[in-house]
Amino acid sequence: MSTTVMTAISASIGFNLNPLDRRSDKRDDHAWIEHLRSDPAARFLVFDGDVPLLKRGSEYDPWFVAGETAAFGQPLHSVFLGEESDGSGRFALGFAPADPAPDTGYGRIDLRSLALQDLVAAGALGILAEAKSMLDWHRRHAFCANCGSASRVTNAGWQRICDVCGTRHFPRVDPVVIMLVIDGERCLLGRQRHFAKGMYSALAGFVEPGETAEDAVRREVMEEAGVKCARVVYFATQPWPFPSSLMIGCFAQSNDTDIVVDTDELEDARWFSRQEVAAMLAGTHAGGLSTPKPFAIAHHLLQAYVEKGDSVLFG
Template sequence: MKIAEQVTFGGSGLDRLGQLRGQPDRIEAFWQEVTAAVLPVWRGKPLIAGSERNAIGLVATDHELVSLAAEAPVFLGLDRGAPRFSIDVSAWQPEELDDSTLGLFLDPSEQHFPGLPEDLRFTELRSVMSSLGPRDAELIATAKAVLSWHESHQFCAKCGEKTVPAMAGWQRNCPQCNASHFPRTDPVVIMLITHGNDVLMGRSPGWPEGMFSLLAGFVEPGETIEAAVRREAEEESGIRVGRVDYLASQPWPFPTSLMFGCWGEALNRAIVIDLDEIEEAMWVSREEMMKAFAGDHPVLKPARKGAIAHFILSNWLADRLD
């Protein structure tokens, strides 16, 4: 797709300066710059700013929040020349915390750290991702993915020893066996499967009522993207796929995926779903999908704005998949 990098979380061109991560003096110099700022993340929720909830929330490198980080900051890169870092402040315990919605698919709660401006709050990313600008979205996606990896990979996979962060947060080293570990990215195919004028849609258990999206699944070791599209489509819905074309990709920080958007041509129409994979699947005509996007469909709700599924479907409706 000619407009592929217009997808949320992609295309901002962040200068990550990966070649400097192994130079602690340079990273410390960035930390000391007057323009340096830190993106705090609390339990996977980034700090979001603005009354419209449409901007990244940043604090100074000497802010009280920074002292709550359990590990050294992750260097994200330069944002128009200004150094940007991120920290995990999950150790902070808000007063009178109502945790009944924490971890839900759509967590409506927001948390406010005392002393910060009222419009700076820790917010579930799914609720604001379509409102963010490209640079803020890339910074948040990067921070969430790397910090999530640190949280789940505290110990060496070779010997079990506790590892320590290195390379400005982009590596963990084992002091016992000297093994080095690096942030992981999980490849996922998400596919626009069409048959004539219809597109195949499915839903997973626990999704909001009426919400459907494109089928998706993880790429297995030793498998091409095209093969993964065909396997996942047949496993989940019984639909066999012939030709497969690549469309676009999207970093998906829930927690560390990279979505490969593809277009596949269905060879049959009979749906046989695997209830261990999805709850329901159906063919949806272009006309029905247009009603869903307009909010006029009696049952179907479109994929969430900001997700690559919404991006692909909207461009399919507009005949822009070239």
């Protein structure tokens, strides 16, 4: 598959489109960061805990000017997200979650709902995902994992330093494989107990230390469904800010078709015909079964299989 086609596929997946220049080369330049922050053109995302606040209007607007953020008090965390094409800075501010949340006159909508309901522009959604992952990292890593002392923020929010033992901590991303297993005109789907009624999806699991993504695909499919796989083909990735994973989408070719479900991981798993998956994607399945929505990479794995069959395994 050509690079151009793969780029188009990737950009169409939820959270993937992020137009900012991250300017990682300037994060340690405090004067430059503060110049961007004080510029009237700077814009800020505001999070109440892990939920973004949005201005209500004809459409939801996640961006605030500096004067508007003052109403929320002093942020617990601030992260430089990147630079817009016009040179203006974009930042994320994290505030302590209010309990109960006050009626601020702003929309308080979790990121998954924003993506599911397509409430903000694709580029803004990608930036919100970056912000949520970073603010969540700060909430979880206030203390040094090496010695337990309090750590402090540096590099415009992209690093924490322990002044006691000198350890430097960086944001982490957890790799997760999500794979559509194919047997000719059938594919393997499973459902977890917390899924919406009737929804089936591709299998998924975390990559373990010392393991390749390809081996993780084979291991997870074997563990969850008892099916052996051979060929593994990369499809696309998706940042998944819940809290901070990278979904590595793959297709896998099955070596056998007998399913043994790990009931600790899955409620059910079975083979679905390509035609049946097409009906599930279209919302016309006779049994009311469905698939993940278009913002999820699983949807795009299934859509590619419906359109191209097992040729997705061979180029």
